[in-house]
Each structure stands twice: as structure tokens, then as C-alpha cells.
Amino acid sequence: MTDLDTATGEALAELLLTLADDEFVLGFWDSEWTGIAPMLEEDVATSSIAQDEIGHAKAWYELLAELTDDDADRIAYGREPEGYRHAALMNHPRTDWAFTVARRFLYETADAVRLEALSRSSHPGIAGLAAKMRREETYHLLHWSAWMRRLADGPDSRPRLVTALERLGPDAETIFTPLAGEAALVSAGILPDGLATLRAAWHERMATELRGLGLPVPSGDAPPPTEGRTRRTDEFRWLWGEFTSVARADPGATW
Amino acid sequence: MIPQRTPSAEPEAAIWAALAEVPDPEIPAISVVDLGVIHRVELAADRSTLRVELLPTFIGCPAIEMMREAIGVRLAELGIAERVEVTLTFAEPWTSDRITPTGREQLRSSGFAPPPHLRQLGALGELPTLTVVPCPYCGSRQTTLENPFGPTLCRAIYHCAGCRQPFEAFKPI
Numbered sequence: 001m002t003d004l005d006t007a008t009g010e011a012l013a014e015l016l017l018t019l020a021d022d023e024f025v026l027g028f029w030d031s032e033w034t035g036i037a038p039m040l041e042e043d044v045a046t047s048s049i050a051q052d053e054i055g056h057a058k059a060w061y062e063l064l065a066e067l068t069d070d071d072a073d074r075i076a077y078g079r080e081p082e083g084y085r086h087a088a089l090m091n092h093p094r095t096d097w098a099f100t101v102a103r104r105f106l107y108e109t110a111d112a113v114r115l116e117a118l119s120r121s122s123h124p125g126i127a128g129l130a131a132k133m134r135r136e137e138t139y140h141l142l143h144w145s146a147w148m149r150r151l152a153d154g155p156d157s158r159p160r161l162v163t164a165l166e167r168l169g170p171d172a173e174t175i176f177t178p179l180a181g182e183a184a185l186v187s188a189g190i191l192p193d194g195l196a197t198l199r200a201a202w203h204e205r206m207a208t209e210l211r212g213l214g215l216p217v218p219s220g221d222a223p224p225p226t227e228g229r230t231r232r233t234d235e236f237r238w239l240w241g242e243f244t245s246v247a248r249a250d251p252g253a254t255w
Numbered sequence: 256m257i258p259q260r261t262p263s264a265e266p267e268a269a270i271w272a273a274l275a276e277v278p279d280p281e282i283p284a285i286s287v288v289d290l291g292v293i294h295r296v297e298l299a300a301d302r303s304t305l306r307v308e309l310l311p312t313f314i315g316c317p318a319i320e321m322m323r324e325a326i327g328v329r330l331a332e333l334g335i336a337e338r339v340e341v342t343l344t345f346a347e348p349w350t351s352d353r354i355t356p357t358g359r360e361q362l363r364s365s366g367f368a369p370p371p372h373l374r375q376l377g378a379l380g381e382l383p384t385l386t387v388v389p390c391p392y393c394g395s396r397q398t399t400l401e402n403p404f405g406p407t408l409c410r411a412i413y414h415c416a417g418c419r420q421p422f423e424a425f426k427p428i
Contacts, residue, residue: 041402041412048404055315055408059345128345132314135348135428139403 008188011181012123013068014085015191017075018229019114020060021086022175024076025236026107027053028243032094046100049140056133063125077247081232081240088171091233098151098160099168104144106165106172106206112141113202114175122189145209152213162216169218173199174228196223266335270296270305273329280321281407284365287322291353294344298336305336310349313408313428319343351427363391368413368424388424390415398422 004012030050037043061072089107094100115137118130151157176199185191193201199220207217225231274296275288287293287309294308307326311319323341330339351370354362359369371386387396395417402412403426410423 044406044412045402045404048408052313052315052408055313059314124346128347129314132311132345132348135350136313136408139426139428143403 004188005184007181008184008190009067011179011185012190013064014179014181015185016060016064016067016126017085018087018179019118020057020064020075021084022090022107022111023053023060024057025084025086025090025239026103027051027057028239029090029092029094030100030104033100038097045143049104049143052136052140056129056136059129063129066125073247077244081237082230084232084236084240085229087174087177088228088231089168089174091171091231091236092168093235093239095164096160098157099164101144101147101151102161102164103168103172104140105148105209106168107175108137108141108144109206109209110172110175110202112137113198113205117191117193117198120192122192126190148209148213148215152215165210165216165218169220170222171228172218173220173222173224175199175224176202177224177226177228199224266298266302267296269333269335270298270330273333274307274326277322277325277329280318280325281409282362282365282367284367285354285358285361287326289355289358289361291355291358292322292349294346302336304338304340305330306340306342308342308344308346310345310347310353311343312349314345316408318407351425354425362425366391366422367410368422370425370427373427386427388413390417390420391422391424392420393418 027050030046030053034043034047034050037046057076058072061075064070065072065075089103092099092103112134115130115134118126119134121127121130148161151161176195178195179185182191182194186194203220210217271288274293275286277287279285279287279290290312292309292312294310295306297304297306297308299305307330309319309323309326323343327339327341330336330341350373352373354369362369368388368391371388388398388400389396390398390413393415395415397416398413399416400411401414401421405412405423405426409426409428411426412421413424414421
């Protein structure tokens, strides 16, 4: 994997940035529940999952930093909000618990499909990380699927869950927003399946679970908009202010 | 699953003995060797470099940096090589089946139930609610999973109906 042409190298950097930013921003949103989750055990679980995601982000940022001769912390904390490439799904604030569960369910099912493909990557660094992440994400999938079942049954929670799924459905599609250099990545085997193929596989998986719970299935007819990973919101700008506050307080400090 | 050792080479034996003295920062009862995080040990023929590769138990484990530092310090003390390099690798995933039988016993005696063997579980997706995890205190099999997520990424919380105690278990992964 050492001899990538410039175009493939740039596309690879873009792919790694999307993977890292998805996990990073979602991890920070979910860490907002620490201390105020619906019950103590859930507080521990959500915080632990958030920590997993930040750890995954760190690993992707480090791989990217190695490729671009940059610094992982600089990439994570040293960009303006507009420089982040997470999917629009991660633009939304924490909101209520049903909203968080709906987002986690949509994200985890999509991420499972994406990691399965990446574990077959021709890039050994990506394949190794994806294989390891899949083991950890198994616990996340079980956890959020259990919450989906719990909330789908409750008279108060069900309408909240349905509303959240309807609101988040279109933005969840943006996880599979086509990348500029995607064709080069697919032909090099770095990304073994194209993002449109992965999106279709995700839909099938997600729809089966939602139908089983008698919940509405997002249509997914419209392909994700091209600005799916560049559109930023005020809510995200607020979160960015929070998670960069320490880094900005003393730039270049050694911890 | 146990890392390859070359018993004939004397420095190798000293290196492994030194590694066996480095405890896991989060569960000090177990060493980094018995935890199965040592992927490879490589001493250059001219002894310029001693390289050790570690497999993190969890990608986001904050203890890994402490582990890395402690290993580097301990190996430098040996004076076997001019330079000691301790790096992380994901060349193969660390799994809980890498914990040695000794390590499993050390976990149990310090109050942590060792993880069920993955090969007994079948698919990882079937975890962890279907598994019987015996209580590390009284040995009762009447235990229930309270939370698959615990105080650190690698631990789950159980409750024992036998001695009516909560306990922690190392997660199968």
C-alpha cells in the first residue's frame, strides 16, 4: 500500500476523515448523556460506548496522520467547524432519549455494514482496525437493538421513536454520501464495495429490523445529497465549541 | 494464540521474564504477558533495537499508553539493546481468548470473573446474555448480567444470587 498515486492517496485521506469524524462527533454527542442518562446503568453504558467511539476516531485519525504526515490531535481539534466531514446525521443535538436511540440504531446498523466491507480492505491498516472494531461494535448493536425493542413497545415512547426515525431517516442516508475519489478506492480494493452498494445492504438490514418492530421504514428512494457531509448546523458549531475549548485555550500545549 | 517464543536464545528469556513483571495498569493482578497483549518481540541481531508490538484489548483503552510506557521503561532497564521501541498494532485483533490459563486464575482470585471462551460461545453476536459466568467469589452459577458495560471498556457488571454480591467480569470479545 506504499505506492498510491496522488488521486488514490487523496481519496483515501478523505475516506479516513469521514470514518474518523463520524465516530468522533457521535462520541461527543453521546458523552453529553454522562450523568443524566435515564438510569444509572444506562449512564455507564452510554458513556462506555461514547468512549469506544472516541477511541475508534483516534485510531482513524492516527492512520490519516501517518498518511498525510500530520498530527492526529491537530486533525481532531485544529479545524474550523466547516472542515469536518461527518455525515449530516451527526449534526443533530442529543435531544431526548428516543432521539438518541433512533440515531444510534440508524448509525450502528450502517456502521456494521461499512465495517464488514472495510475488514476486507486491501489496505492492511484499515482491514486490521475494521476487524477489531467489529468485535467492539457487536456490543453496541446488541445494546441499541434492545433499546429499540423497549421503546417500540411503550405507549409514550413509541410516538417519540417514530418521530425521531422520520426526522433522522434522510440524514442517515448521508453516511453513504459518494466520495470524490471513490472509484479509485474501489478499484484499488481499499474500499471493497462502493458506497451505493453499501447503502443498499444497510437498507435491507435496517428495514428488516424496523418491520419486525412494526416501525415505519425510511424510504431511502432519494440518493444522499452531495452536500451530505459538508452541511453544518449551529448545533454542531456549539458542540465544536465545547470539544475544542481545551485545545483552543492553550494551543500547542503538551499534556 | 500464545505469542511465539524462542526458548533457546538467552536474551529472549530475559525479555519475556521482564515483560511478565509488567502489570496491567487497570487490573494489576495480571501481567501484560498473561493478558495476551504482546504480539511480537524482535531483538535486532546487532542489538541496536528491541521492538515490542502490542495488541490493544480495546481500541479506545486509555491504559494502553501507560502499558506502553511501563514496558519501555522495564525493557530499557535490561540494557539488552541500545533502543527499545514499543508500538501498537492491529495486525490481528486481540481477543479475550488470548488470556492465558494463569491469567484467568489471576483475574478470578482478584475478584474478576474471567471471560467465557469465545469458541464455546459460537457467534460473537450471541453474546453475552446467553453465557453462564460463575461468580469469582463463591463459584455459584446463579448469576445474571446487570450491564454489559462497566467501569472500564473491557469489563461487564454481574450479580450473584448465591452470595448476593455484584461482581465484575472481563468481557468476552
